[in-house]
Structure formats: structure tokens, C-alpha cells
Amino acid sequence: MLSEALLVSAPGKVILHGEHAVVHGKVALAVALNLRTFLLLRPQSNGKVSLNLPNIGIKQVWDVAGLQLLDTNFLEQGDGPAPTPEQLEKLKKVAGLPEDGVGTEGLAVLAFLYLYLAICRKQRVLPSLDIVVWSELPPGAGLGSSAAYSVCLVAALLTACENITNPLKDRDAISRWSEEDLESINKWAYEGERVIHGNPSGVDNAVSTWGGALRYQQGKMSSLKRLPALQILLTNTKVPRSTKALVAGVRSRLLKFPEIVTPLLTSIDAISLECERVLGEMVAAPAPEQYLVLEELIDMNQHHLNALGVGHTSLDQLCRITAAHGLHSKLTGAGGGGCGITLLKPGETEAQRGYLCPEQQTQASNLVTAAAEAGVPRSLSNRLSPAICLKEQSLSRPSPNTATKMHAVDRDIEADTELGNDPFLDTVCLQ
Ligand code: MEV
Secondary structure, three states: OOOOOEEEEEEEEEEEEOOOHHHHOOOEEEEEEEEEEEEEEEEOOOOEEEEEEHHHOEEEEEEHHHHHHOOHHHHOOOOOOOOOHHHHHHHHHHHOOOOOOOOHHHHHHHHHHHHHHHHHOOOOOOOOEEEEEEEOOOOOOOOOHHHHHHHHHHHHHHHHOOOOOOOOOOOOOEEOOOHHHHHHHHHHHHHHHHHHHOOOOOHHHHHHHHOOEEEEEOOEEEEOOOOOOOEEEEEEOOOOOOHHHHHHHHHHHHHHOHHHHHHHHHHHHHHHHHHHHHHHHHHHOOOOHHHHHHHHHHHHHHHHHHHOOOOOHHHHHHHHHHHOOOOEEEEOOOOOOOEEEEEEOOOOHHHHHHHOOHHHHHHHHHHHHHHHHHOOOHHHHOOOOOOEOOOEEEOOOOOHHHOOEEEOOOHHHHHHHHOOOOOOOOOOOEO
């Protein structure tokens, strides 16, 4: 068991095409966002394990001795996917959560408890830890906040238990894990995602683990190396929704109308493939018509997603307002509210932004507000790019830096949190 504090971060994501279809084995195209989740793990000797999630108001402490007495053999992984519903029921009892209906906060606690017990149970004695997780990502908005949470938890716990190597060398400020260790992080993070979402495709945790831009299908991913410089406007409708419920809704529609829904999923798959082809072509031989194709693909996919039942009036409003200015939008992530993406054309982006009516500008700025409210500790904000840009996401040159990372722990962060100062007041520097 490591004795020093660990600071880990992982990015959120935006799905360009393929949400929901990817759950049914189709292709999704996704890129890592420049908004991250951070986790600080500090080993303790007080016999407690504590979880502090300031963004969603969670502060929970367990006695390690109590957890140690639990028979965690039920967490032994069988051949099937873990965790099983029976395992989760037992964990809910441990966490003191109601058997029926656990909200976002409860699921975050449940995922932590599952990962802590499943990963650390191989230690002779369960470790005493203090864990704080905070995020620039608005929760439940389709930007992969739960995946970034799972990736951070897993990376920190696996490193603390020495199941994977601490990638930080003496003088490093930031480092990444080896490919093999990233595979382990991704595999465990998927299980954390299963606790939260039931039956996820795995695309969110894969992007959060590896960063960059990915084509993902049934657990297989390849990075999109040839990506043109695209400007995407992100709008948070701020309408809350449950990914688990939306994914389940699409499944029941598929079961009810297989002849109707299967072709929709096949068509979304074709849209992702066509988008990938056009993006590649835009790098090799750019031409203005290619934007028209991307716009048509966005429109068609948005209609399909509506037909799958994952639209929302707030997203219709986004599409309508942007269409009035010649722009094309679709939902991103699970839909039912959450975030939408709008493709901005090169050269015209300043003008297009100016054209957006005040209503749309307000919607766009909601995301800024959400991230600014989330905040990060003072000492970290200095290290973040001063040009972190929330309203527009540049899809050019996805950098491997966006993957999950281990940061050198700054004394200021330790001091801030130890003194009980609120380290979450300062915000990232916004453009
Ligand atoms: C959520 O970000 C994307 C969905 O396709 C669900 C999943 O892939 O697990 C809706």
C-alpha cells in the first residue's frame, strides 16, 4: 500500500455520433473534452475511509473495521459481467441506501463502495483512506461525468493498492500510465459505470481513460488520427435526466418494435461511418461541401434519436434556434435534456456566434456557469490552461494529454483540504 497522497484527473467526453446505437453493438465516434474530474487520495491511519464529493454534496465516512468484517467473497468475479444485481443489493445495505430507487448521489456512493471493496479486498487489511473528488463537468449532462469519476477512482485505488505502477517519477509534474495499466483502469472503470448506468456500452470510460478522439464498437476502439479542425458549440439545456432510464427506454422500444427500431440503429451506424469517412477526407482534401455533409448527418441523426424516444423539447428548441441561424445541432450523450452540440463553420464562427439570439447565448453560457460553479482548488487552477474554453470545443489535434493523468500533489492542495478551508471556491480561468 502506497503511503503518499495521489492526485489523478480524467476528462469528460462528447459523442459526435452513435450514442444509444453503441449500446446495441454499433459504432460511436467520441472525443475527450477539455473539462476534467480530479481526485485526491490521502492514506490515513485513523481506521476510517471517507468519501467527499463536494459537487453533489456527499460526505460519507465508514469504519474500516466494519467493512473488514464484511464477507466480500460475494465480490469475487465469476465468468459473467460484474457487478451482479445481487452484489449491488448487498452493497446498498452496507452503504445504508434504500433498496428501491437510488438517486445520482446514492449511485456515486455505491460505485465507490463497490470499487473500494472489489479492488482493495486483496490487501491483508483494507486501507484507511481519505478521498475527495471534484469536477469541472456538470453531472448528468451527457458529458461523461460518471465515467470520469469511475476512471479517477479506479486509477487512484489500483495505484494505491499497487495493482498498477505509480507513473510519476521523481520530478514529473504530470504522467500517464502504461498501456497495460490503462487497460486495467478501463476494465475496472467499466464496472464502476455498470453500477451507475446498468448496461453501458463502455465508450465513455474508454474516452476518459485514453483521451483523444475514438471510434468505439463493442469494446474495440481505434483512435481517429485524421481529424480536421472543427469548432463545436456545446449547450447545456440543464434539463436533468437519467442515462440508465433513457438506455432502458431505447431497449424496450427495440423489443416492442424490432422491425422499426433495428433499421434506425443500422442507419445511425451508417451515419457514424460516413462521418468518420468525411472527417478523414476533410484532412486529405478539404472542400466546403464536406461541411454540408456533416450538417446533414447531424440532422438525420437528431431525427433518429427523436424516433428512439430520447429527444426533449429543450433540445428541439436548441435545434430550432440554431437552425434559424443556419446551424445544425443534435443531442450528445443520452439525451432527454443534457447537452447538445452545434457545428460551427470555419471562418464564420465569430459571426455565427454573434448571430445567435440572446436565448441561445444564455443556453450556451449555462455550461460555463455549471463548470465555474464546480470549481477546482486554487493551486490546481494555476496549472490548468488559462484558455480553457467551455462554450466551444475544438476538435482539432486531439492530444494524448487529455487522457487520464497522475499529477504531482501540490502542498497547497494538502494544506487547503487539511485545514478545512473550502478548496472549491476558486474557479478555472474561463475565456
Ligand atoms: C452515454 O454517454 C452514451 C449512451 O450511448 C450510453 C452508453 O453508451 O453506454 C447513451
